[in-house]
């Protein structure tokens with residue numbers, strides 16, 4: 001059998017100070033990243049933040065301006081793309097229009113000089129449940145089918161690393177959800193490292209073990225989906241993944257693992273571990289669904305903010321969304337499950353808000369509250 | 380409800396008018412074809428089976444439906460026929476060999492010079508076909524640069540010349556039809572999504588394999604179009620053989636030309652034209668079948 005390029009080169013993917021500039025524009029800025037072998041890794045970020053560029057450098061389709069790329073102990077930086085044990089599922093699928101589905105999938109195997117392509121190709125076509133389309137041309141397939149063939153064409157080679165560049169972008173919501181489940185299943189099935197690029201935060205959260213949130217060529221934060229959501233370190237991450245209320249506050253004192261913060265005149269507690277800032281002035285973040293809403297005078301636990309006036313109520317089925325104006329003229333957003341726990345409220349009612357301290361996160365006071373919102377809105 | 384009804388009522392009217400528009404748009408073209416292609420063709424067919432009026436003056440013919448005209452025309456000129464196809468084939472192959480790398484370079488490697496290069500490819504059309512061919516005669520001629528370079532390097536003897544040879548005819552045709560080859564190939568190369576080549580590289584194909592397995596097959600429509608656009612006019616050409624050739628390099632176009640204008644043997648000229656047309660049609664049908672372009676995107 002001809003030399004299988006993957007044989008020796010497996011292990012974690014490591015990007016070390018990777019930089020890519022186009023002219024004087026920095027598309028990727030001094031990126032350091034380790035992607036553990038066998039993981040499902042998502043690269044999430046707004047349009048133009050450098051996701052595709054990063055992926056192309058890993059695939060060898062773009063040369064980094066500086067920095068190194070390693071797979072295990074092998075330095076891949078100067079390896080030509082056709083010699084890398086890496087396959088890509090392109091954003092537009094890039095299926096070969098002149099070849100049948102079977103030949104599209106067999107392409108990589110044939111190039112590596114593998115004689116018996118029939119068995120692996122048929123196996124992978126069965127895996128993506130499209131064996132019956134083997135003799136068609138790509139243009140005779142639906143978008144979702146083409147997408148699955150693009151995945152099949154890549155994974156049949158058993159690369160050490162599979163790169164997926166927004167492969168689900170062109171699909172409708174239902175098909176996208178279905179493909180997300182299938183992709184996740186395929187990944188567990190074949191045990192290949194997946195690097196999945198997307199600007200859909202929901203997609204990243206449901207599929208990935210680890211998410212790196214990218215912004216302007218740099219990684220803002222890296223962690224598990226829950227970690228990023230519950231404990232964002234920047235306003236950008238907080239806004240890009242879900243919604244947040246930000247309230248300005250100042251640190252008053254620290255005792256043990258708790259910090260006490262003056263939040264617009266009210267003293268609240270925050271676990272010190274959830275404060276990623278060393279500054280005195282803070283931006284205190286509370287997710288809308290973490291708030292509980294009460295009639296004035298009701299018993300509460302945890303932190304408490306008084307003096308709110310309901311300015312808007314919208315019913316969205318599973319939950320109700322309240323807009324509450326606080327005494328310092330800030331509108332807060334509160335989501336309550338429609339499970340009978342919340343009081344019956346009308347516009348203009350006075351309310352008290354409460355939440356558990358460990359649902360708070362605190363950022364530097366000079367963070368831009370609106371950063372990341374444009375990206376999130378574009379979704 | 381009333382609103383929806385009004386909507387469908389107005390929508391149906393332009394719909395019906397819209398059905399006629401494609402035919403109206405076709406009309407000028409169809410009339411043109413009828414006047415200048417179908418009618419002359421019928422006239423030609425009719426002429427091709429005529430025979431001279433016994434005792435009449437030269438150039439007067441009567442219709443006798445003599446199909447033997449075709450047999451005679453072909454058997455008397457079979458050498459010119461085969462020469463036409465061989466020269467046209469050689470010119471087509473040469474043009475392909477020159478055009479493909481040229482089109483490839485313009486499509487993928489020319490950067491900001493793309494448009495200038497394309498203009499240069501078409502630039503020869505700004506002068507007349509005849510003048511270009513005569514100029515080509517001078518280039519290949521005794522005082523021309525080609526001969527002197529070849530002689531300097533002793534690639535040809537001092538007595539060998541290129542003008543008035545088959546080589547001159549073939550190179551002349553190659554030169555004259557080159558843009559017809561280059562432009563379609565360029566157009567189909569240009570249309571190829573560069574991501575397909577990246578995908579090929581990503582799937583372990585090196586540059587050469589990518590070209591053989593992806594780029595070239597995808598450029599086949601251009602190659603087929605280019606070879607047809609070169610071969611068909613080249614097979615019927617007579618200017619190059621006339622200006623650059625000698626009596627032994629006569630092509631079927633020259634025969635038709637002289638039958639028609641000099642000998643005023645209209646039936647033979649017409650029969651030859653028809654035979655040429657039929658031969659070309661058969662050849663390109665076989666060729667297109669073989670190339671299988673209809674399956675290509």
Ligand SMILES: Nc1ncnc2c1ncn2[C@@H]1O[C@H](COP(=O)(O)OP(=O)(O)OP(=O)(O)O)[C@@H](O)[C@H]1O
Pocket residue numbers: 022025027045046047048049050051052053054199
């Ligand atoms: N070949 C190039 N020349 C110049 N600039 C480029 C080139 N390729 C990318 N860029 C720029 O680099 C930045 C990052 O591009 P990239 O394609 O990586 O974005 P992305 O994160 O994949 O965005 P999207 O979600 O829209 O696909 C963009 O601002 C883009 O304009």
Ligand SMILES: [Mg+2]
Pocket residue numbers: 051052053165
């Ligand atoms: Mg992209």
